[in-house]
Amino acid sequence: MTRPPERRRTGAAALVLGAAALLAGCAPVIVGGAMVGGVLAATDRRTTGTQLEDQSIEIKARGRVREAIGDRGNVSVTSYNRLVLITGEVPSEADRSAVEQAVGRVENVKSVVNELAVMGNSSLTSRSNDAILSSKVKATFVDAKDLTANAFKVTAERGTVYLLGRVTEREAATATELARSVGGVQRVVRVFEFISEDELARMLPQAPR
Numbered sequence: 190m191t192r193p194p195e196r197r198r199t200g201a202a203a204l205v206l207g208a209a210a211l212l213a214g215c216a217p218v219i220v221g222g223a224m225v226g227g228v229l230a231a232t233d234r235r236t237t238g239t240q241l242e243d244q245s246i247e248i249k250a251r252g253r254v255r256e257a258i259g260d261r262g263n264v265s266v267t268s269y270n271r272l273v274l275i276t277g278e279v280p281s282e283a284d285r286s287a288v289e290q291a292v293g294r295v296e297n298v299k300s301v302v303n304e305l306a307v308m309g310n311s312s313l314t315s316r317s318n319d320a321i322l323s324s325k326v327k328a329t330f331v332d333a334k335d336l337t338a339n340a341f342k343v344t345a346e347r348g349t350v351y352l353l354g355r356v357t358e359r360e361a362a363t364a365t366e367l368a369r370s371v372g373g374v375q376r377v378v379r380v381f382e383f384i385s386e387d388e389l390a391r392m393l394p395q396a397p398r
Contacts, residue, residue, distance in 0.1 A: 232337060232339040232340070233339055233340075234340050234354070234355045234384075234392055235269075235270050235355070239270060239271070242271065242297055243268040243269060243270070243271065244268075245297075246266075246268040246271065246273060246295055246296075246297060246298055247266050247267065247268050247273075249295045249296070250266040250268070250273060250291075250292045250295050250298075251264075251266055253291040253292060253294065253295055254266065254288050254291055254292065256291065257284075257287045257288055257290075257291040258279065258284045258287055258288060261279065261280055261284055262277060262278055262279035262280060262284055262288075262305075262310065263277045263278050263279075263310040263311060263316075264276075264277040264278075264279065264288055264305065265277045265344065265346065266292065267342065267344050267351070267353065268298075269342045269353040269354060269380075270355060270382060271297055271298060271299040271300070272299060272300045272301075272302065272353070272380065272382065273292055273295075273298050273300070273301050273302070274302045274304060274344070274351055274353060274380055275288060275289065275292055275301065275302065275303050275304060275305055276304045276305065276344065276346040276351065277305055277306070277311075277346060278305065278306050278307075278308050278309065278310050278311060279305050279306075279307060280307070280309070281307060282307055284307075285303065285305045285307055288303075288305060289301055289303045289305075302380055304346070304351070304378065306347075311346075311347055315347060318348075318373070319345040319346055319347065319348070320345070321373075322345040322348070322350060322371065322373050322374060323343050323344055323345045323350070325371045325372075325373070326343050326345070326350055326367070326368050326371050326374070327341075327343050329367045329368070329370070329371055330343075330364065330367060333363065333367055335363060336360060336363055336364060336367070337360075340354050340355065340356055340360065341353065341354040341356070341364055342354055343368075345374075347375075348373065348374065348375035348376070349374075349375060349376040349377075349378055350368050350371075350374050350376070350377050350378070351378045351380055352364055352365070352368060352377065352378070352379050352380065352381065353380045353381065354381055354382070355381070355382045355383075355384050356381055356382075356383065356384065357383065357384055357385065357386055357389050358383060359386070360389075361379060361381050361383070365377050365379060
């Protein structure tokens with residue numbers, strides 16, 4: 190039997206949503222995410238089936254959002270391991286709730302994180318800056334020697350960077366600090382499914398003996 194959206198949003202106990210304010214003197218505040226084929230698929234910590242499922246969820250969710258609110262608002266949908274992050278802007282609380290419920294009803298969605306803001310749509314310039322910001326954060330992860338860049342999915346909205354993935358506490362801390370170091374990042378929001386170091390070791394390719 191399909192669970193109602195409310196239970197979907199709270200059912201994954203291992204999922205943590207943390208927002209780290211970047212203003213000087215502000216402590217992090219706890220308020221609670223691929224390409225298929227080739228090298229990226231090989232290093233992705235989701236199965237190939239789950240990667241395809243996430244892509245399908247995003248496509249279906251965007252369709253449901255259009256059905257729910259039409260062309261009102263600017264809504265982005267990001268799915269990682271069947272956790273769906275909703276970002277962007279909508280004109281009212283009713284629209285915010287309608288989008289969350291619509292996405293929550295998409296098949297195979299296990300959890301929804303609603304980060305929609307009730308406000309006017311961001312400008313094209315703002316969205317372009319966010320795309321550049323996401324690229325800069327991803328590039329920083331690629332350059333890091335002690336981080337697997339493809340373990341993370343990065344998206345940005347109005348200067349806030351959202352990090353998704355299946356990572357260890359150590360990796361999460363490193364990625365957060367790296368994202369904070371990128372110019373233009375105002376806030377880092379972590380939407381992670383935490384795994385242990387032992388789980389990570391079992392995921393990594395074993396060196397030939």
